[in-house]
Amino acid sequence: MSFGKGHHLLLVDGSAFIFRAFHALPPLTRKSDGLPVGAVSGFVNMLWKMIEENRGPDAPTHAAVVFDKGSHTFRNDLYDQYKANRDEMPAELRPQIPLTRDATRAFNIACLEQDGFEADDIIGTLACKARDAGGRVTIISSDKDLMQLVGGGVEMFDAMKNTRIDSDGVRAKFGVPPERVVDVQALAGDSIDNVPGAPGIGVKTAALLINEYGDLDTLLARAEEIKQPKRRQTLIEHADQIRLSRDLVKLDCGMDLGYDLDTLEVREPDAETLLGFLSEMEFRTITKRVAEALGAEAPTMPEPKRAPDAPEMPEAPPIDPESYEWVKDAAALEDWVALIRARGHVAIDTETTSLNEMRAELVGISLCVDPGRACYIPLAHKADGDGGLFGGGDRAEGQMDMDEALALLKPVLEDDAVLKIGQNMKYDAKIFARHGIELAPFDDTMLMSYAMHGGLHGHGMDTLAERYLSHTCIPIKEILGTGKSQITFDRAPIEKAVKYAAEDAEVTLRLWQQFRPNLHRAQVTTVYETLERPLVPVLAAMERAGVKVDRDTLSRMSSAFSQKMAALEAEIHALAGEPFNVGSPKQLGEVLFDRMGLPGGKKGKTGAYSTPADVLEDLATEHDLPARVLDWRQMSKLKSTYTDALQEHILPDTGRVHTCYSIAGANTGRLASTDPNLQNIPVRSEEGRRIREAFVAEPGNVLVSLDYSQIELRILAHVAGIEALKQAFREGLDIHAATASEMFNVPLDEMTPEVRRQAKAINFGVIYGISGFGLARNLRIPRDQAQGFIDRYFERFPGIKDYMNDTVAFAKEHGFVQTLFGRKIHTPEISASGPRAGFARRAAINAPIQGTAADVIRRAMIRMPKAIEGMPAKMLLQVHDELLFEVEEGAVDELIARAREVMEGASLPAVDLSVPLIVEAGKGANWAAAH
Known part of the structure; x- marks a missing residue:
């Protein structure tokens, strides 16, 4: 039966699948021979997910996966610079390309590619043929170049965002209907594909012009009618270039394919062929899943070598949200408490009304003791759980009284004999603490993953479930919705909440069962148990304490910043x-590049000039206007990010700001402050210092700041064995002056501020792998002079160069680098090519230094509560190398003495540094005075 009405063609942009898999997933090699297969693994999983999600009455009748073949197409003959700025394919991806074709054929799906044409042209030709024949088409891709095909039965599906793109979606993106997308793209150009377009015209302007004149040919024919002189001149002068751009972006929908639509009919995969391919790739998890779905026996693969002491993992039942229990009364909860005590562990998760723990209200609790055995205890769901327009607020049926439930759970949650298991346990611990429950002891799967896999991938539950359990969790948007119709969890129907919440607890338990025995095999048990887990209660206490912020001070600063911005605007306008x-x-x-004619203007993909800070900093050496714009931007950022936004973050109940620290946010072990971020307030500018004035102590108290002095340089001197720097630190010399003296042969008593400044820039720049170009920008000196400084630095301190080379070599051999305390930071792109290689190399060099410094302050923070126990003092903030305390006025000196002792001895006994750690202390009524 030939393709026609009632048929549905599914077209997959295979190249997009490959690159998404390659860039989104960490490297993976086949155990038997080391062949890179990470992109193939991701591609296979996406293909299988696509197949599973396209069953039922709306399933496609015809399907194909379409690939690019080669890099030269007819477009390169039209314009030799087409895609000329594309990076070369990474070496580790190249051998995986043919394997993705093999995978497609193994799934028994048509695998299409053609010399001289892009995958988009094949997709376009097939989509148009199917539409003309009266059928439907779904294109699985988010590529904007394919949006010109949408309409008349052709839709796109963005698999990453799980959204369909119809004609309205195209209009929302381009401002024109699909049939005019090519005209807009011809005007706007495309920096990624190196399509020139019309200089200075972006998508919005292009859409405006096309909507006004109807189409591109009419616009170009009537260009002289356009009122704006610059726009008119651009269209007249670049008409040929615009027409060329249209030829480059327009898909060829009339290709001679040599086959028809009927050959693309959906066929079931042959179990032996598909399972044979998956087995050959050594993809154990998906091989098992596919075999089960096809009713076939999974082929035997040689098991990876297991450590002699590794426990055999019992076969777990599939995750089944339909099996979860809805706990409605005390009798049912008492049974669960007895079960928890019998097991000696429980995975636990809370559902609340907000991600902000200080504002969130507890809605329910989920528990899991075994795979396949989980429950949800709803406590505060409202009866209008369907998300009614106004929400009545009546209590839904089938819930326990919160006080009764917590009273039953409190003894077991605080029992030392029962291990509590959570994912990001800091959040749940703070929720329970507000209800008088101190959660201990505990394990945290997020931190286990962070200790083992830092630098490889994120550590959120959904990511971990997909990667380590081959399971896709129920999306939260299915429960709460999205956008304006989104509801809070207390309005979610309990029937849905049970499945979602209990699944979280079960996934957490299963992850724990995988991760716990692997910690010691990854040799990170000490890292997890001494640097990660013990930090959780310390940070939770700091976050609950918060820091007092004076709203009036912030308000006055906002007004002052507004006035300064207005004055700067007037100055900028005068200069322009x-x-x-x-x-x-x-x-x-x-203004900068067209009207003033300043050099260095580069346009982005929208057709607008790029004006980031580094571009303006370069221009600021030649002209005052970009320098004033930098000042204006700094003032605007301080106002919007701090003096305005901080007022909204003051909690009415406490009068304080309660930041949240992310333990697993940075690969190196550094903590990240969020909601609000208090770590990026500029410390060296006058305005940044003024913002710190708004952070104040309560009456009768003082703020005390203790800050490590040049800790990363001290660690560099230790790990690189630089005797001159170590001696300078031991003698308490000015390290930057000492460096300058070594480099430039200038006696210390003849040191000038300028020479010291240059040495300081090099000292700190080297830690971050600064280049001659970067140093030239920082010091505002010629690039060759800056490179000469760096070369001289390495000559005087050869140990640093040796450390860098040794660290990169270690990273390439092992796939990770380590801090002095054993933290592993994985370096998956260390062998990449192109710009990524330089970034990966610099990151690998810096990570052991920055990571060791982060570990030192973590160790200090973990020891601090015991050291200041019984004192009228609290630790409030951690900002990079600084700890901020609030203490009664009479106890300041004692606090400084105790805290300094802890901080300066934090590396011991694990690591005995060959340079002393020095901590500087300050005190004052506000943070600025204490810093």
Whole structure:
């Protein structure tokens, strides 16, 4: 039966699948021979997920996966610079490309590619043929170049965002219907594919012009009618270039394919062929899943070598949300408490109304003791759980009284004989603490993953479930919705909440069962048990304590910043010779590069000039206007991010700001402060210091700051064995002056501020792998002079160069680097090519130094509560190398003495540094005075 009405064609952009898999997933090699197969694994999993999600009455009748073949197409003959700026394919991806074709054929899906054409052209030709024949088409891709095909039965599906793209979706993106997308792209160009377009015209302007004139040919024919002189001149002068751009972006939908739509009919995969391929790739998990789905026996694969002491993992039942128990009364909960005590462990998770623990209200609790055995205890769901317009707020039926439930759970949650298991346990611990429950002891799967896999991938539950359990968790949006119709969890129907919440607890338990025995095999048990887990209660206490912020001070600063911004705007307008929106990068770019003719203008994919800080810093050496814009941007950021936003973060109940620390956010072990971020307030600028004035102590108290002095340079001197730097630190010399003296042969008593400044820039720059170009920008000196400084630095301190080379070699051999305390930071891109290689190399060099410094302050923080126990003092904030305390005025000196002793001895006894750690202390009524 030939393709026609009632048929449904599914077209997969195979190349997009491959690159998404390659960039989104960590490297993976086949155990038997070391062949890279990470992209193939991701591709196979996406293909299988696509197949599983496209069953039922709306299933496709025809399907194909379409690939690019080669890099030269007819477009390169039209324009030799087409895609000329694309990076070369990474070496580790190249051998995986043919394997993705083999995978497609193994799934018995048509595998299409053709010399001289892009995958988009094949997709376009097939989509148009299917539409003309009266059938439906779904294109699985988010590629904007394919949006010109949408309409008349053709839709796109963005698998990453799980959203369909129809004609309205295209109009929302481009401002025109699908049939005019090519015209807009021809005008706007595309920096990624190196399509030139019309200089200075972006997507919005292009859409405006096309909507006004109807189509591109009419627009170009009537270009002289356009009122704006610059726009008119651009269209007239670049008409041929615009027409060429249209030829480059327009898909060829009339290809001679040599086959028809009927050959693409969906066929079931042959179990032996598919399972044979998956087995050959050594993909154990998906081989098992596919075999089960096809009703076949999974082929035997040689098991990976297991450590002699590794326990055999029992076969777990599949995750089944339909099996979860809805706990409605005390009798049922008492049974669960007895079960928990019998097991000696329980995975636990809380559901609340907010991600902010200080504002969140407890809605329910989920528990899991065995795979396949989990429950949810709803406590505060409202009866209007369907998300009614106004929400009545009546209590839903089938719930326990919260006080009764917590009273039953409190003894077991605080029992030392019962291990509590959580994912990001700090959140749940703070929720329970607000209800008088101190959760201990515990394990945290997020931190276990962080200790083992830092640098490889994220550590959120959904990511871990997909990667280590081959399970996709129920999306939260299925429970709460999205956008304006989104509800809070207390309005979610309990029937849905039970499945979602209990699944979280079961996934957490299963992850724990995998991760716990692997900690010691990954040789990170000590890292987890001394640097990760013990930090949780310390940070939870700091976050609950918060820091007092004076709203009036912030308000006055906001007004002052507004006035300064207005004055700077007036100065900028005077320098430009005309008013414009200083906050618009597009308008700023036009002023700098079109009207003022300053050098270095580069356009992005929207057609607008790029004006990031580094570009403006380069221009600031030649002209005052970009320098003033930098000042304006800094003032604007301080105002919006701090003096305005911080007022909204003051909790009414406490009058304090309660930041949240992410333990597993940075690969190196550094903590990240969020909601609000208190770690990025500029410390060296006058305005940054003024913002710190708003952080104040309660009456009768003082803020005390203790800050490690140049800790990363001290660690560098230790790990690189640089005797001159170590001696300078031991003698308490000015390290930057000492470095300058070594480098430039200048006696210390003849040192000038300028020479010291140059040495300081090099000292800190080397830690972060600074280049001659970067140092030249920082010091505002010629690049060759800056490179000469770096070369001389390495000559004087050869140990640093040796450390760098040794660290990169270690990373390439092992796939990770380590801190002095054993923290592993994986370096998956250390052998990459192109710009990524340089970034990966710098990151690998810096990670052991920055990571060791982060570990030192973690060790200090973990020891601090015991050291200051009984004192009228609290630890409030951690900002990079600094700890901030609030203490009664009479106990300041004692606090400084105790805290300094802990901080300066934090590396001991694990690591005995060959340079002393020095901590500087300050005190004052506010943070600025204490710093």
